[in-house]
Amino acid sequence: MSEKEGGGQEVSRRDFLANAAMTVGLVATMGTAGVYGVRYLVPKAKVKKFVDVLVTNLKELTPGVAREFIDATGRKGILVNNNGKVKAFSKICTHLGCEVEWHQLKKEFYCPCHEGFFDADGKNIKGPPPRPLDEFKVTVKDDNIYVALEEV
Ligand code: FES
Numbered sequence: 665m666s667e668k669e670g671g672g673q674e675v676s677r678r679d680f681l682a683n684a685a686m687t688v689g690l691v692a693t694m695g696t697a698g699v700y701g702v703r704y705l706v707p708k709a710k711v712k713k714f715v716d717v718l719v720t721n722l723k724e725l726t727p728g729v730a731r732e733f734i735d736a737t738g739r740k741g742i743l744v745n746n747n748g749k750v751k752a753f754s755k756i757c758t759h760l761g762c763e764v765e766w767h768q769l770k771k772e773f774y775c776p777c778h779e780g781f782f783d784a785d786g787k788n789i790k791g792p793p794p795r796p797l798d799e800f801k802v803t804v805k806d807d808n809i810y811v812a813l814e815e816v
Pocket of ligand 1: 757758759760761762775776777778779780791792793
């Protein structure tokens, strides 16, 4: 660098290029660090895959009858035929996680831990459960009943 008339400094071409290269390098480093920082703080969401699993058929699941099942991840479910409407729910109560039971005569789910009740559509109707039971997708094909379960 050299002194310019009027007290300012004149920047040599070499210094200018060195400063420009350093600035570009700094910006690239900060950008890369920013991208990795965001990836660290916001991990990729795992995409769940589901597969239709044959659980039973309509001859065995007559109206009013329920049947329990378990998926490959260990989650317990319950399949119920409510007057021809076949639905599948998680057995886990939405209050504090106890297992619900199906009452065939009352046509409702009951949680014995804190007297929670759900109707045949899984809707919380009485007691402390704050929301409906989790539901599985059900498909009936040729009288066979398939439940969409998470692939492991
Ligand atoms: S855990 Fe089911 S009502 Fe509390």
